[in-house]
Amino acid sequence: MISARDLHKRFGHVEVLKGVSLDMGKGDVIAVIGPSGSGKSTFLRCLNHLETIDRGRIDIEGETLVDTDAQGHCRYVGDADIRRICRKMGMVFQQFNLFPHMTVLQNVIEAPITVKRLRREQILPTAERLLAKVGLAEKHASYPSQLSGGQKQRVAIARALAMEPDIMLFDEPTSALDPELTGEVLRTMRQLAEEHMTMLVVTHEMNFAREVANRVIFMDQGELIEDAPAGEFFANPCHPRTRAFLQSML
Amino acid sequence: MISARDLHKRFGHVEVLKGVSLDMGKGDVIAVIGPSGSGKSTFLRCLNHLETIDRGRIDIEGETLVDTDAQGHCRYVGDADIRRICRKMGMVFQQFNLFPHMTVLQNVIEAPITVKRLRREQILPTAERLLAKVGLAEKHASYPSQLSGGQKQRVAIARALAMEPDIMLFDEPTSALDPELTGEVLRTMRQLAEEHMTMLVVTHEMNFAREVANRVIFMDQGELIEDAPAGEFFANPCHPRTRAFLQSML
Amino acid sequence: GNNEQPATEAASQPAAARKVVVGLDDNFPPMGFRDEQNKLVGFDIDLAREAATRLGVDVEFRPIEWSAKEAELNSGRIDVLWNGLTITEERKQHIGFTSPYMENHQAIVVAANSPINTKADLAGKVVGVQEGSSAVQAVEKEAEITAALKELKKFGDNVTALMDLSAGRLDAVVLDEVVGRYYIAKRADEYRVLEDHFGAEEYGVGTAKENTELLAKLEEALNAMKQDGSAARISEQWFGKNIVK
Amino acid sequence: MDYVLSLLGPLWQGTTVTLKLFFITLALSVPLGLVLALLRISRLRSISTAVNGYIWLMRGTPLMLQMLFIYFALPFVPVVGIKLPDFPAAVVAFALNYAAYFAEIFRAGIQSINKGQYEGARVLGLTYAQTMRRIVLPQVIKRILPPMSNETITLVKDTSLIYVLALNDLLRVARGIVQRDFTTTPFIVAAAFYLIMTLVLTWIFQRMEKRYARYDD
Amino acid sequence: MDYVLSLLGPLWQGTTVTLKLFFITLALSVPLGLVLALLRISRLRSISTAVNGYIWLMRGTPLMLQMLFIYFALPFVPVVGIKLPDFPAAVVAFALNYAAYFAEIFRAGIQSINKGQYEGARVLGLTYAQTMRRIVLPQVIKRILPPMSNETITLVKDTSLIYVLALNDLLRVARGIVQRDFTTTPFIVAAAFYLIMTLVLTWIFQRMEKRYARYDD
Numbered sequence A, B: 001m002i003s004a005r006d007l008h009k010r011f012g013h014v015e016v017l018k019g020v021s022l023d024m025g026k027g028d029v030i031a032v033i034g035p036s037g038s039g040k041s042t043f044l045r046c047l048n049h050l051e052t053i054d055r056g057r058i059d060i061e062g063e064t065l066v067d068t069d070a071q072g073h074c075r076y077v078g079d080a081d082i083r084r085i086c087r088k089m090g091m092v093f094q095q096f097n098l099f100p101h102m103t104v105l106q107n108v109i110e111a112p113i114t115v116k117r118l119r120r121e122q123i124l125p126t127a128e129r130l131l132a133k134v135g136l137a138e139k140h141a142s143y144p145s146q147l148s149g150g151q152k153q154r155v156a157i158a159r160a161l162a163m164e165p166d167i168m169l170f171d172e173p174t175s176a177l178d179p180e181l182t183g184e185v186l187r188t189m190r191q192l193a194e195e196h197m198t199m200l201v202v203t204h205e206m207n208f209a210r211e212v213a214n215r216v217i218f219m220d221q222g223e224l225i226e227d228a229p230a231g232e233f234f235a236n237p238c239h240p241r242t243r244a245f246l247q248s249m250l
Numbered sequence C: 001g002n003n004e005q006p007a008t009e010a011a012s013q014p015a016a017a018r019k020v021v022v023g024l025d026d027n028f029p030p031m032g033f034r035d036e037q038n039k040l041v042g043f044d045i046d047l048a049r050e051a052a053t054r055l056g057v058d059v060e061f062r063p064i065e066w067s068a069k070e071a072e073l074n075s076g077r078i079d080v081l082w083n084g085l086t087i088t089e090e091r092k093q094h095i096g097f098t099s100p101y102m103e104n105h106q107a108i109v110v111a112a113n114s115p116i117n118t119k120a121d122l123a124g125k126v127v128g129v130q131e132g133s134s135a136v137q138a139v140e141k142e143a144e145i146t147a148a149l150k151e152l153k154k155f156g157d158n159v160t161a162l163m164d165l166s167a168g169r170l171d172a173v174v175l176d177e178v179v180g181r182y183y184i185a186k187r188a189d190e191y192r193v194l195e196d197h198f199g200a201e202e203y204g205v206g207t208a209k210e211n212t213e214l215l216a217k218l219e220e221a222l223n224a225m226k227q228d229g230s231a232a233r234i235s236e237q238w239f240g241k242n243i244v245k
Numbered sequence D, E: 001m002d003y004v005l006s007l008l009g010p011l012w013q014g015t016t017v018t019l020k021l022f023f024i025t026l027a028l029s030v031p032l033g034l035v036l037a038l039l040r041i042s043r044l045r046s047i048s049t050a051v052n053g054y055i056w057l058m059r060g061t062p063l064m065l066q067m068l069f070i071y072f073a074l075p076f077v078p079v080v081g082i083k084l085p086d087f088p089a090a091v092v093a094f095a096l097n098y099a100a101y102f103a104e105i106f107r108a109g110i111q112s113i114n115k116g117q118y119e120g121a122r123v124l125g126l127t128y129a130q131t132m133r134r135i136v137l138p139q140v141i142k143r144i145l146p147p148m149s150n151e152t153i154t155l156v157k158d159t160s161l162i163y164v165l166a167l168n169d170l171l172r173v174a175r176g177i178v179q180r181d182f183t184t185t186p187f188i189v190a191a192a193f194y195l196i197m198t199l200v201l202t203w204i205f206q207r208m209e210k211r212y213a214r215y216d217d
């Protein structure tokens, strides 16, 4: 579904991604872990064009989003194509980024109506089903500010799902939440995984990585150091840096 | 050191504290746990007069801060006395509440100079010792906005200690922090406990409660339900609500 | 020199007999205005100076907002109004006047190429005047003409009105002839003055109504100046001929 | 008291001039200000700089001067020169001047919207224009209400500057009567008129703020 | 060109009047505004309401009217009535008016400071006065710089209203010369003078903002 080859990205003088590659198949649930500042978020953001890469190649479901030619010039496809390709990926942020001036329901149906040009009646059943799925059917008329953090994040997930993406990207979806609220979001994500959604999840929740992900990758200082099936990753990490990190998290 | 008797507190129609009592001896390290909204913060804030109680009695080191007479009228001592008594307690907040316009050092020496009327030279050695103790000696000239969350919280601890309190109150000192930054703050608190500081700590960190506290109290819906030595508390909780809560946290 | 400074001090003192405060519009050439050095000059200024010398008092010139002249006089901040002040019946109710020292017409100024030649031609036209000037009363006194006008526009000052005349949005401006001639001299090719006018009138010096003592003294000084020719001399300096009467 | 009643007619006539200028200015300067704000944050350096210069010029010189300029000097400027009648000239000056102030308010409002809102809209596939129209601007309205309220109330009082073009707004009518009748009562009545107008405005803005209070940022 | 040079002297004299009024107003209205703001947020309902009414009155009526009132009508008011000379009357009106505006800016600034700052200071034993002086107000300064900058620039231009008291500020001197010489050049030169003044102010405020940028909230 996603193929990233040798991604490079620098902010000013700092090289944040130093050649990261990843292949992701349909139904994969990959957890991305690593210390703060290692480039996890930047990697995710490069995949869906929230950041532009400096070198490398990204293909999404067989379509090339960006490639680098022999002279080292990085070329993106046209704006409309970028939008079309990136729409295959839904994204959930740490800070939710819900639209505060819209109710929960409006948040969910906004993009289908504006982007996909569906009529309200067409999307409403889907939206209600999704809200029920994340356990928020009765909150459809609330504003985001009236929700707890865990509820906000579940709305964000429903909003992303309403665009029917093939792949979901999560950037630390629970780290702005109280420990007690984390559980409900993780449950929703676990449910998605069980329905075979393809997911790429940056997380600090080791339990989630251990139990839900089928692959775990470890990033440090802009490099992808380890990439292994979940069980193996925790039982027997190859790299000393991975081991040190896992120790510090327990 | 602290004796609270039958504290009652309501916000509007909601009774948030329904008769909470606690006795705390010198050197006690008490962890307060309980679900969100159970009144933990309110209890702490009543102890040092950030909220006024509606009924009950509070004594700090043998001095009465507030008492309720036979008619049920709650009487606080005079303003100057309140300030003097409450100064025996230092407090650390979840949101740090550092002064953003002052450097780390200025944050630490502000109260000793303004409140205790010490000269700068008198307090400087203490301040430097405290900053070294929390591992931030070299950050003394930084502004709070230039620090990580964990560093901010450690400055907040040093700032409270600079007033030489006999008791330290902590209200979820780590819950605004990334998991990785939590460790450094907990280490500082553990060190304080080892130096026999009397501490009352509202926390979600079960490990801290288990390993550092000598007593754990559990609050639910404005009541103090369980109060036991730490080992006993986790090994063998009496109350079903405590058991349910502990389960959900694991 | 700079007249504001002493002015502010004067107002805080009780009416000093040794000093007379003259209120004037310092944007009223040629009667009173500021030269390139920002000094107050003008025909009325010279006349007032001469009179003060004769009375043996200091004179202080105080710029006022002309449209607030009655209030200034009334509040006692100034003693005298001396700035091409037209004697009218309305004003006589609030202001004590000396006998006239000069005759003036409410002249009608039109663009050089304008078809307007008489008062009657003003029917259906837009006419400008200075707010608070005697031109307003002069025009409004002739009720039929006023009624026939398309509009009587009241400007903050005469120059704004004259500029609007140049811009073609006005058809005529009514203003004191002495003032009008001053401006027309500056742009002779643009304007002309009609034979017709809105009546003759007279300039006098004004004081507060109850201040009869000062009024009498001013009257005396003015008469003396007319008789010994010093008034005529000042007039020749400013207008090239003696128009003092 | 009878005297006060006799003032109401003329003062009301002045008030209609004041209100007319007020509403036309508002109707023109708000959209113009929005366009200027969007140009100001545009990535095209030259456009942004030009708009910035315009705003600087309009905010740096007195409105009265701008009005005199448009009325008297503009007709002689080549190409753009046009001779406007008095009220339209005042309207143009007011609209151009207030558009500059509103542009700054809008710009600050737009820039106060969190980057996360743009990213949230972007990953859902909204274009820049859609993001502005559906996500950003609706939120901007809530945030700019307080400065807009201030500026609008200032506008009510600024209308009195049109006396320089010999237009009879409320304050000028009052001054005329003060001269005629030799009493300051008309000022007091005029002050009451202004207070009523600003009160109504304050009330309208408070209602709007209340309406937008149904959600928090 | 020679003509323009000959204008500089008189216009500069007008500018000194403008600047004098500007600086005296600023020096009086800023402290007065601060006092009003503190009274406005006081818990004593009656004081807070009274200050609120004062601010409403001063912001709801035109400054020009206030000036005319203080100059012409105040002397006849019993008890407080006092006859002020022209420049002091203008200064009083400007100071009272701008104090009301500054008070609102200060109040908003003070209320924008997080409750946590008060609590942080309180648990350290600081009194309310100490908290204000050492913790709150220093932070307020940073936050109010942008609106203060706006208001101050408006003040520069508002000074031209003192023409109603026949004081020769920059704009009135320019108008006087226009009347004497019958040309609009003095207006253009005056506009340049205003632009220079507002530029200098903008620059000063930018430097202050930069200075306070060393910390973030």
Ligand SMILES: Nc1ncnc2c1ncn2[C@@H]1O[C@H](COP(=O)(O)OP(=O)(O)OP(=O)(O)O)[C@@H](O)[C@H]1O
Pocket (backbone or CB within 6 Å): A011, A016, A034, A035, A036, A037, A038, A039, A040, A041, A042, A043
């Ligand atoms: N827009 C930006 N401009 C400059 N530097 C940036 C930017 N975004 C990120 N960085 C830097 O790039 C590095 C990698 O950041 P990134 O957010 O990808 O890390 P991360 O692994 O997601 O960390 P965290 O766990 O804290 O979210 C960091 O050093 C960060 O400071």
Ligand SMILES: Nc1ncnc2c1ncn2[C@@H]1O[C@H](COP(=O)(O)OP(=O)(O)OP(=O)(O)O)[C@@H](O)[C@H]1O
Pocket (backbone or CB within 6 Å): B011, B012, B016, B034, B035, B036, B037, B038, B039, B040, B041, B042, B043
């Ligand atoms: N200032 C206030 N006004 C009204 N209600 C309040 C106020 N402060 C707290 N409450 C309410 O009192 C109850 C107890 O709040 P408190 O903050 O003490 O709980 P807590 O146990 O500290 O919860 P948490 O773990 O979320 O911090 C909650 O229902 C809360 O909504």
Ligand SMILES: [Mg+2]
Pocket (backbone or CB within 6 Å): A040, A041, A042, A171, A172
């Ligand atoms: Mg990240």
Ligand SMILES: [Mg+2]
Pocket (backbone or CB within 6 Å): B040, B041, B042, B171, B172
């Ligand atoms: Mg709490």
